Amino acid sequence: MENINAKYVSQKISKTRWCPVSYSSLQQPEVFATGSWDNEDNKVSIWSIGNHNNSGLEDGFEGDPQILCEHKHGGDVLDLQFLDQERMVSASSTGAVTIFRYHPNTHTISVLQHWARAHSYPCDNAPCTALVCSSPEIVTVGEDGRIVVFRADQEGAVRVIGEMRTRMLPPHKESSLKLSVVFVRECRQQHNSRGDLPKDHGALKFDLFIIFLYRAPLHCVDRHPNQQHIVATGGQDGMLCVWDVRQGGTPISLMEAHSAEMWEVRFHPTNPDHLFTCSEDGSLLHWETASHSEMPSFLQGGRNSSVISHGALTPAGGNRPLSSAWLCGDSGKGCLETTHMLPSQTMSVNSLDIIGQCLVCGTDGEAIFVNRHVPV
Numbered sequence: 001m002e003n004i005n006a007k008y009v010s011q012k013i014s015k016t017r018w019c020p021v022s023y024s025s026l027q028q029p030e031v032f033a034t035g036s037w038d039n040e041d042n043k044v045s046i047w048s049i050g051n052h053n054n055s056g057l058e059d060g061f062e063g064d065p066q067i068l069c070e071h072k073h074g075g076d077v078l079d080l081q082f083l084d085q086e087r088m089v090s091a092s093s094t095g096a097v098t099i100f101r102y103h104p105n106t107h108t109i110s111v112l113q114h115w116a117r118a119h120s121y122p123c124d125n126a127p128c129t130a131l132v133c134s135s136p137e138i139v140t141v142g143e144d145g146r147i148v149v150f151r152a153d154q155e156g157a158v159r160v161i162g163e164m165r166t167r168m169l170p171p172h173k174e175s176s177l178k179l180s181v182v183f184v185r186e187c188r189q190q191h192n193s194r195g196d197l198p199k200d201h202g203a204l205k206f207d208l209f210i211i212f213l214y215r216a217p218l219h220c221v222d223r224h225p226n227q228q229h230i231v232a233t234g235g236q237d238g239m240l241c242v243w244d245v246r247q248g249g250t251p252i253s254l255m256e257a258h259s260a261e262m263w264e265v266r267f268h269p270t271n272p273d274h275l276f277t278c279s280e281d282g283s284l285l286h287w288e289t290a291s292h293s294e295m296p297s298f299l300q301g302g303r304n305s306s307v308i309s310h311g312a313l314t315p316a317g318g319n320r321p322l323s324s325a326w327l328c329g330d331s332g333k334g335c336l337e338t339t340h341m342l343p344s345q346t347m348s349v350n351s352l353d354i355i356g357q358c359l360v361c362g363t364d365g366e367a368i369f370v371n372r373h374v375p376v
Contacts, residue, residue, distance in 0.1 A: 003373040004342070007065040011036040011043065013362025015080035015351045017088070019046075019102075020309035028372065029355045031068070033088055033102075034362055035077025037350075042077060044090055045070040046102050046109065049358075049370055065360075065368055071100060071109040075127075082309050083133045083152060087112065095125035097140055099152055113152065119144045130180045141180065180221040180233070220264045224272050230326055234262030234277060240287070242326045252327045255336070258283060263350050269308050273325070274376045276359065278352045282345030284361055286374070288337045289325040308355055342369060 014037035018029040030050035036042045047065040075094035082088045083099065090098050099113040119126040119142025126144035133139075136152040147161040217236045224230035231243045233251075238258035241251035258279035268274040275287040325335050342349065347365035354360075359371045 003371050005049070005063045005065065005370045005372075007047075007368045007370075008366055009034075009045075009368055010366055011039045012364045012366055013037075013350060013368060014077050016353050016360045016362040016368065017080050017082055017351075018309070018353045018355045018358065018360060020082050020085050021355060029358050031104075032065075032353065032360050033080060033082070034368065035073065035080045035090060037076035037078070037093075038364075042073045042075065043070045044073050044077060044080065044088070044100055044109065046107070047368070049372065063370070063372070065370055068107045069102070069109050071111070073098075078127060079130045081131055081133045083135050083138070087152070089131055089133055089138055091128035091131045091140060093127045095119040095128055095142060095144075097128055097131065097138065097148075097150065099138075113155075115150060115157070118142070118148055118150070118157070119146060180218050219261060222265050222267050224267055224324070224326065225269050226272060227324055230324055232265045232267065232275060232326070234258075234265045236261050238262050238279060238281070240265065240275075240277060244327055257285060260348075263348070264352050266352055266354055268354055268376050270356075271376045274354075275326075276341075276352055276354055278349035278361055280348040282342075282347055282349060282363075284341040284349050284352060284369075286339040286341050288339070289335050290337065341371065341374075 013034050015033075015035040017033045019031040019033065021027050021029045031046060031048050034045045034047065036045075046068040048068050049063060049065055073090060073092065074096060075092035077090050078093055079091035080088060086102050086104070088100050088102065090100065092098070095117055097115045097118040098111060101110050101112050102108075103110065117125060118140055119128045121144055126142045128140050128142045131138060131140040137158075138150040138152065140148045140150070142148075145162075148157050149159040149161070151158050218233055219235050221231060221233045224232075229244055229246050231245055233241045233243065234257065238256070238260055240253075240255040240257040240262065242253040242255075243251050257277050258281050260280035262277055262279050264276075264278050266276045268276070273289045276285065277287065278284045328335070341359070342361075345363065345365065347363050349361055349363050352359060352361040354374065354376075357372060357374045357376060359374045361369050363369070
């Protein structure tokens with residue numbers, strides 16, 4: 001905890017995302033983006049933990065996040081993902097989806113594309129609850145129960161997939177519909193029952209994306225970076241659920257993670273024996289499995305992507321782990337170690353992101369926390 005730098009920003013932070021970095025250079029990230037919510041004027045902002053030509057610190061101490069630029073955002077930022085190293089995409093409570101461009105030379109943000117009613121009810125806008133990027137494709141889901149496919153280089157929607165609401169939930173539960181989305185590779189049509197996708201979904205340029213609905217409203221989902229059939233989810237009940245999408249409709253492992261809603265779950269992008277979760281209960285947890293701790297790195301699987309980012313789909317490496325402790329069910333729980341990453345918090349930790357040894361998170365306490373020495 002002594003490695004944590006805190007920055008109080010006078011706005012509730014709903015999303016935090018590291019700007020993608022070059023994998024080949026083994027560099028640590030220095031720039032990240034945030035989105036705010038429940039403020040009179042919400043914003044997307046770019047921050048730095050490096051020098052970036054700053055001759056001196058305006059406030060705080062060395063290593064504190066410093067604001068580079070910001071842009072007004074209509075509605076709450078419900079999701080935020082980098083499309084590449086300069087473009088990021090936001091999902092809004094107004095139903096809008098926006099592509100922003102960060103200009104690193106001038107430290108400014110501009111709007112490249114804006115879909116004002118990406119999600120809507122017949123008489124009103126519907127919040128866009130989540131999105132995922134595989135450049136140039138952007139896939140969004142919303143409380144209207146629809147999946148919408150956009151392309152960064154086209155003005156209109158490429159495809160709209162169905163009214164998930166009417167097909168998947170009984171009428172009395174429609175108002176509680178929550179959706180989250182993740183790309184999954186190597187999961188073909190036989191694995192589509194959870195999302196009830198149309199039979200011709202293979203025409204999409206990406207392999208597949210799946211929607212998870214569970215017994216409690218879902219808030220977050222992430223996939224294992226090397227074994228794409230392994231997916232972790234969290235939701236209203238605070239449980240950490242690990243799924244094998246090749247198997248049936250129940251999670252392989254359930255772990256009591258938090259005492260309130262889990263807002264985000266993240267596998268470490270290059271060391272997936274480490275996983276991180278954050279919650280309404282004010283905690284940020286680091287989960288570590290020792291199952292492969294003695295295994296040489298070349299047997300643990302890897303990534304041959306040129307850029308590391310959670311928001312973008314990246315190819316799996318050629319080598320794969322022989323097994324995964326995440327799929328061991330109750331027998332694997334004894335192999336897990338859990339560490340609290342923050343000092344005592346009373347306000348919700350809404351979002352986290354991790355690249356290399358650098359972790360960033362945002363809270364309802366109007367604070368951003370950065371740890372550049374995470375033991376992974």
